[in-house]
Amino acid sequence: MKTQRWDLFCKVIDNYGDIGICWRLARQLRDEYALNVRLWVDDLSVASRLIHGLNPSLNSQIANGVEVRLWGNDENFADILPADVVIEAFACDLPQPYIQNMAKTKPVWLNLEYLSAEKWVDDFHAQQSIHPATGLKKNFFFPGFTGKTGGLLRERHLSSSRASFKAEEFWQHLSVTPVKNSIKVSLFCYPHAPIKDLLNSMSQGTQAIHCFVPNTTILPSVAEYFGKVVLSVGETVSHKQLTVTVLPFLSQDDYDHLLWACDLNFVRGEDSWIRALWAAKPFVWQTYPQDEHLHLTKLQAFFDVYQPAKYLADFNQAWLEGQMNQPLWDQLLSELPILQKHAEKQTHEFEKQADLAANLVIFSKNQV
Secondary structure: OOOOEEEEEEOOOOOOHHHHHHHHHHHHHHHHHOOEEEEEEOOHHHHHHHOOOOOOOOOEEEEOOEEEEEOOOHHHHOOOOOOOEEEEEOOOOOOHHHHHHHHHHOOEEEEEOOOOOOOHHHHHOOOEEEOOOOOOEEEEEOOOOOOOOOOOOOOOOHHHHHHOOOHHHHHHHOOOOOOOOOEEEEEOOOOOOOHHHHHHHHHHOOOOEEEEEEOOOOHHHHHHHOOOOOOOOOOEEEEOOEEEEEEOOOOHHHHHHHHHHOOEEEEEOOHHHHHHHHOOOOEEEEOOOOHHHHHHHHHHHHHHHHOOOHHHHHHHHHHHOOOOOHHHHHHHHHOHHHHHHHHHHHHHHHOOOOOHHHHHHHHHHHHO
16 A cells, blocks of 8 residues: 655744644654655754754655655755645645645645634634645635644654653753752743743742743843843752752753643743643743734734633733742642642643544545
C-alpha cells in the first residue's frame, strides 16, 4: 500500500508559536499515522531551535523522519509535485506555482486555522471555498474545544507519559535543585506583561516561590528587577521569598516536562497554552494582543468552556491588562489546591475528544 504524502506549509510569524504547532503536528502525523510528511518553513534558523539536529544552512533534510524544506522563492515551486494532502497553516498563502501544479493533481487542500474557543468556530469548521483561478476546493479546518471542531493537538501517548513522569528525574536532567517546600512556577509570556509587578508580588508573599524562566525575550525585564544588566542561562537569583532560575531554551519535550513539574504555569499564545492544558496543572494564559481588545474576547470564550474559578479568571484578566498586585497573587496561591483539582478534571474532559491529527486524517480520507 502506497504511503500517503502530506505537505505542511508554515511561515514563522510570531517567534516560535507557528512553527511549534506545525512541528508537533508533522511529528505526530509521521509517528502515529506513518505518513510521508514534508514540512516547508520560511525560516530554518528559527525552526532549528525547536527541531533537534536541524541544520539551518541546508535547504532540505530529514529530522525525526520528517522532511524539512526551506520555503524560499515561490518561483522555485514550479517543478514541485504537490502531495496528496496539502496543509497551509494559519492562512500562510501557498506559492502560486505550487497551486497551479495542484490544479493538475487535485490534492485535498486544508487551511489549518488558529485555535479559538469562540462559538462561531463550530459553524465555520470544515467549510469550503473555491479557488477562483483553479476551481480547487479549500477546506477550512478549525481546532477547537467541542466535537463540532477539529479538536486539539494531542499526541496519543501524552496522558500515559504524563502519568509516568517523575519530576525529580527532570530536575536532575536540568541540573536544577528546586528550593525545598517552594511553589514551583514556570514563566513564559510576552515582554509587555507586568513582569516586574508579578516578581515583586512573588517576593513579598507568604510562601517561598521558585520561578523557572526559559531563555526568552523577557529575560531583560527579569534581570532589571534583580538589579542586573543581564541574566545568564543557569544563573539563580533570589530576593526575599522569590528565587528565579534561568533555564536554557527548551526542546518541546522538555518544555512539556517543565509544565508537568511545576505547580503553576504562565503561558502565552497558542502552542504553550494548549500544552499547559494537557499538563493538568493550573495556568495563567496571556493571549496574543489584538486590535480592539479582541484578545479579551478570546480569553472569555476560553473561560466559558474551561470554567475557571472566579479568582483565577480575575487574576488572568489583571495579568492581561497589566494590573498585577499583591492581593491578587496571595489569593491565587491560597486557592492553588482547588485550582489543581479543577485543572485535572478539565484536562481529563478534553482528553475524551478526538485529537486534531486524528480528525485531520479522517477528514482527508473522506474527501478523496
